[in-house]
Amino acid sequence: MKVDLRRVQEGTHPLVLDGRDAAFALDEDTERTLTGFRFEGEISSEGMDRRVCGSLTGTLETVCDRCLTRIDREVQADLDVRVVVEKSARDTESPEGVIQVASDTTVLDLTSPFRAAVLLEVPIKNLCRDDCRGICPRCGVNRNKEPCDCDPTPIDPRWDALRSAFETPSSETPEE
Ligand SMILES: [Zn+2]
Numbered sequence: 662m663k664v665d666l667r668r669v670q671e672g673t674h675p676l677v678l679d680g681r682d683a684a685f686a687l688d689e690d691t692e693r694t695l696t697g698f699r700f701e702g703e704i705s706s707e708g709m710d711r712r713v714c715g716s717l718t719g720t721l722e723t724v725c726d727r728c729l730t731r732i733d734r735e736v737q738a739d740l741d742v743r744v745v746v747e748k749s750a751r752d753t754e755s756p757e758g759v760i761q762v763a764s765d766t767t768v769l770d771l772t773s774p775f776r777a778a779v780l781l782e783v784p785i786k787n788l789c790r791d792d793c794r795g796i797c798p799r800c801g802v803n804r805n806k807e808p809c810d811c812d813p814t815p816i817d818p819r820w821d822a823l824r825s826a827f828e829t830p831s832s833e834t835p836e837e
């Protein structure tokens with residue numbers, strides 16, 4: 662996801678970045694990764710100002726919030742980033758949509774803006790399907806794949822004492 666700025670000449674030029682075999686994590690604490698991506702757009706250069714815009718597509722690998730099955734989802738994100746040369750700045754990113762680079766920066770790293778653009782497209786809830794039945798909190802099976810005989814009511818210890826007072830002990834069930 663790096664662009665050699667020394668090769669960018671004045672004017673607007675097509676920019677294609679091929680990340681077919683690449684992958685990057687979207688954030689540190691979740692298992693969300695973008696793989697097999699491709700950026701198609703253009704880079705323009707006017708004096709010291711540069712701008713990258715275009716479309717990023719790829720496969721977002723994530724896991725279902727309920728059953729933890731891996732989900733692959735195609736994503737598409739639009740990108741419009743201004744690259745501003747700051748005399749004193751190191752390569753930092755701020756504010757939104759702007760990358761500040763030092764005047765002697767030769768390589769532009771688009772990882773951060775790519776990550777930010779894709780995160781905007783990621784739904785807050787990730788479910789493998791709308792009616793995902795999740796993992797049984799009692800026996801741990803994936804209830805989409807195999808049914809279990811556990812009591813489907815949520816576990817709430819406050820009810821346990823009350824319930825056992827009314828339940829018939831299983832030893833008294835007549836056998837056939
Ligand atoms: Zn699921």
Ligand SMILES: [Zn+2]
Nearest residue numbers: 797800809811
């Ligand atoms: Zn169960």
